[in-house]
Amino acid sequence: MPPATADVSPQAQAGGGQPALHSAMNTVSNVSTPVLKHLKAIGNGSNPLDHKQLLELHAFSSKKRNAIAEFVDGIQTLDKVDLHELLGYITSSEGNIMRPLPEINLTYPLASYFISSSHNTYLSGNQFYGEASTDAYSNVLLRGCRCIEIDVWDGEAAVLNSDGQQGEVKEVAKHRFTSNFRRSLSAHLSKHHSQKDAVPAFTVAGSALQMPTPWVSATTAMRAEPRVLHGHTMTKEVSFRAVCSAIRDSAFTTSDLPVIVSLEIHTSAEQQMIMVEIMRDLWAGLLIENSVQECSVLPSPAELRGKILVKVKGKSPTTTEGVGPTSLRQIGPATPVSVSEDEEPRKNSTTKSKTTKNGIIQALSVLGVYTHSYHFSGLSSVEASIPSHVFSLSERKLMELHEGHGPTLFSHNRNFLMRAFPSGTRVSSSNLDPAVFWRKGVQMVALNWQSWDAGMMLNEGMFGGGSGWVLKPEGYRGSATDTRTSQCENQTGAIPQKTLSLTIQILAAQDLPLPNGDFQSDHFHPYVKCELHVEMPEERSGGPIDGGGRSKDGEYKWTTRPSKGVEPDFGGETIRFAEITGVVEELSFVRSVNQLHLPKTRGVQIQRRSPCERITVFVEIVMAAKARARLVFGLQLRLDRVVAADMCLLSNLQIFKIQDDCLGKDDLAAWACIRLDRLNNGFRFVHLFDASGVESPGVLLVKTTKRII
16 A cells, blocks of 8 residues: 555545445535535525425435534524525535445346456555555455455575574575576486486375475475565565465455455465465355356355455366366476466567466365456357356457457456456556446456556546445346357447436535645645546447557546635536436546646537547546645546546546646645446535545535436
8 A cells, every 4th residue: 555545544545445435424524614605505595406405405304403503503594495404414424426325236146246356466566666565455355345366476484593583584586596496406306317216296096186295495394385476576575374364354344245366376386285275274164165166157246245256277178187186197296387367478488388277286276166267368268158267368458359359358248257457567556447448347457556546546436335346237247047148249239328418516615635745725726627538439349449448638628717725615617518428327437637737728628529429428627726735626427438548437437636736737636536327416515535545524515417318
């Protein structure tokens, strides 16, 4: 996790869904003078409530009457609407612009859900020299993440110091040297020994299978155990046992829905046996039993409550041998193997591992009951029809598939699990645009949770206030009984298209957090920015996506005049987006963008290439200040498909952003990201996260009018 948030409770951090459940993000404890001015205008009828919200107010007041007198002590009751009741109503959870999630139907197969996912979960920094930590696993799980990743490598035995106490584990570089030397020496010596003198890694007696003996360091009697780190880098390590313990303690604290553990194996057969031993010990009662391995259709999340699903390489269906000793004998001697689908092939690599195909021992492979990973060889391969298969593909590979096999990719993901992960070139731990891949039906879009950027904001918009599992729109789901490709071959006819008209009146804000590193509120000049992002027709048709799927500026842009201070009054400036067609509310978002250089022009510019073009609305409201401080309250509405620079939303995601108007790039101060189908009409408070993704007391008072037909 970023240093700035290291001491913050995970439940107070955005990204995976849980923070929106926190009570502090649902209510307002006081109102500032600018906000009160606009509330009085509501009360006296100058800017009245609509009929529906007036009914909500009366219903709320009938339950809470006489319970809010202390809060509004000294404030005069108005003629049109009782100000006591209005204040009690709008500062409660009823006044939140984001409506609560409806109860999720958890009876569909696993592939029918989007799953909040983490990439290289163990890292707390960049991909090259960041620290590995068990705290990272606890952090993301408590924030609502339901799919985590572990990269496992051979361990080194601890060294006893002069006092006979256990000393430090050898450094990674030294481990690599000794491991490589050991393998080279073993290979050299094997040439000078006859086959009868060779010591097998395991033996078979009759039908009984003797499993590999855990490797013991030649210099100590202490057993070496697997480690977790980012291979071929300078990242620090943490023990596999400690990681499993942290997962056990945090996996089901905030939700009992299943957790998927994606294992990337770079270990010897003996070390894999130690992994199995550790998992069966620490996760006793949490793993799926082998007896339920066979399935024709994936089970539902409801059937797997409180369970850990291990995603690990499965046995190829083209292999003719059975699951017995013959299959295990192909594992070979105690040589580390690298079985990782999360590594893009190096162009200059000339080494091909002959052990990858059968590099996972049976005892480990059987743990992947409903989540067996396979090497991707095509969407028409034999593996692609196995109900329990999972393909893990890089963002680059998925873009290639989209261009060449877009409709097939979408159809595949209606019934089968797929995981997307960031390109290996993202050394700084930046993130891909998850919305692009959600729109292709990818369930697990793995993000670097230790970075705070647009991708993580969108993740909060998708999963905010939930349990890490979100039911896909109906057209994105497959059959509960038949995994064959259904009648809908692509996104075009998957979901009914609607037309959106949206008006947002920006009234006032209070308690706005300053941008990171800024401390002087008198130099803070916040403004609100709005952007609409359009989903290009080629995204649905499978054609090449402009920019290769990377986010870009939207075709619709709008900013307010800069105001001043942490309690700015925006005077009721209004933005209007009329007759936006091709909208899917569940896949549209309102979102904020950080460090965005905002244009000084105001107003709305609309360009459409054709009257029938499907549009994803992405409204971004940014508040900025002219000094170094910048309040960005980004509101992005994403309808149907959103492609924004560094962030793409499915559709119907609305983001509010507050930025500081200054020279160069404006600094992000605060933001909120809301899925369009959860956007409430009427006068509401938008609850803001700060620039580090931590919940803040900051709120923005707006009036929204949304029509979907």
